[in-house]
Amino acid sequence: MRTVKFAGAAALACVGLTLVSAELIRTAVGQQLQSARLDSTRLDSARVDSAQPAATRVALASGHAAGPNGDRGATAEALARPVNGSPGQGLVEGTAEQAGPRLALVIGNAAYPDGDAPLAAAVADARMVADTLRRRGFDVELGENLSKPAMERAVERFQGKLVPGATALLYYSGHGAQIGRESFLIPVSAQIWRPEDVRRDAVSLEPLVAEMSARGAARKLVVVDAARRNPFERRLRGFSSGLAPIAGPEGTLVLYAVAPGKVADQTGDGPSVFARELVAQLGAAGLTVEQAFNRTRLAVARATGGAQVPAVFSAMTDEFSFDPPAEQPAPTRQSAR
Numbered sequence: 001m002r003t004v005k006f007a008g009a010a011a012l013a014c015v016g017l018t019l020v021s022a023e024l025i026r027t028a029v030g031q032q033l034q035s036a037r038l039d040s041t042r043l044d045s046a047r048v049d050s051a052q053p054a055a056t057r058v059a060l061a062s063g064h065a066a067g068p069n070g071d072r073g074a075t076a077e078a079l080a081r082p083v084n085g086s087p088g089q090g091l092v093e094g095t096a097e098q099a100g101p102r103l104a105l106v107i108g109n110a111a112y113p114d115g116d117a118p119l120a121a122a123v124a125d126a127r128m129v130a131d132t133l134r135r136r137g138f139d140v141e142l143g144e145n146l147s148k149p150a151m152e153r154a155v156e157r158f159q160g161k162l163v164p165g166a167t168a169l170l171y172y173s174g175h176g177a178q179i180g181r182e183s184f185l186i187p188v189s190a191q192i193w194r195p196e197d198v199r200r201d202a203v204s205l206e207p208l209v210a211e212m213s214a215r216g217a218a219r220k221l222v223v224v225d226a227a228r229r230n231p232f233e234r235r236l237r238g239f240s241s242g243l244a245p246i247a248g249p250e251g252t253l254v255l256y257a258v259a260p261g262k263v264a265d266q267t268g269d270g271p272s273v274f275a276r277e278l279v280a281q282l283g284a285a286g287l288t289v290e291q292a293f294n295r296t297r298l299a300v301a302r303a304t305g306g307a308q309v310p311a312v313f314s315a316m317t318d319e320f321s322f323d324p325p326a327e328q329p330a331p332t333r334q335s336a337r
Helices: 002-051 054-062 072-080 122-135 148-161 195-201 205-214 273-282 289-303
Strands: 091-094 102-108 139-144 167-173 176-179 182-185 219-225 252-256 311-314 332-335
Touching: 102 122, 102 148, 122 139, 122 167, 122 219, 122 273, 139 148, 148 205, 167 205, 176 195, 182 205, 205 219, 219 273, 252 289, 273 289, 289 311
Parallel strands: 102 139, 102 167, 167 219, 219 252
Antiparallel strands: 091 332, 176 182, 252 311
16 A cells, blocks of 8 residues: 555656656747747848948937937937938038139230330339239239230230139230221230231230130129320321220120220329229229229229220129138038037
8 A cells, every 4th residue: 555655656746847847848948949039030130230321320220319308319310311411421521612813914015116205104004003913812914015925925824824713804004906896905016007917916805805704714804004196096097096895705894094986195204093093992992893993984084184084894793802802711620410
């Protein structure tokens, strides 16, 4: 009887042990399966994450971080936002708009062999204008008593400096002539006896202005003081006094010392009244170029009692001031926040 009871107890113990072992095995297997599923999920997430662009990955990684006001999406959006159009770029260079260069060609021709005497004011006027333009921020080339080859070389150097957006200024003081409604600037080497000699030995004005425009100059400023009585007119049959009006391209502003078709007798030593008044207006602060040229016109007319009235022709499309350009700020670096 005792043997039977002992055997039953042993059997029950074996059954219990078997049940406990089975439970332990089931639990362990379940944990392994759960771990395998978790690893698989992480692997899939990593694959998806690696396929995203840089800015999107930043947003995904930061999506659980709260923004300043508790908005979880705000920080992710700020981090993922492209800077200057480049996703994921953290630093960008700040740039300031640069004004175009200021370039000037200033010519004073006075020593004409055919003249009774050298022009009293042409060279002095050119020097005074050149000095003023330099103080106003212009890169100036000054030519005095130039032959035609020398004028052509100076023009070529001037045109070679022009770049898109530049402000180009041409100042000429000397003798000029009008042939067939076309204005010419006369070098000191010119030998003029017939109208065709003017075309051969002088420099036509309008092509100079057209080339400024072709080189991309945004503003073409032309100042011509050439409507004097010259020693050639008595030789030319059908000679037209003064200069012809110029049809400049868009962005052109022309100041003639005398109205087209008119001449001015300039006497006296030192700079002319036209150059003095022009320099005064070029040096005045806060004026646009059109204001400066128009004030020059009015001042010369008053100073000469109406004997000399300059003329202004404008095809300007923007406002330009002779004030020196403000110093541009250095490039700065901005960080995305």
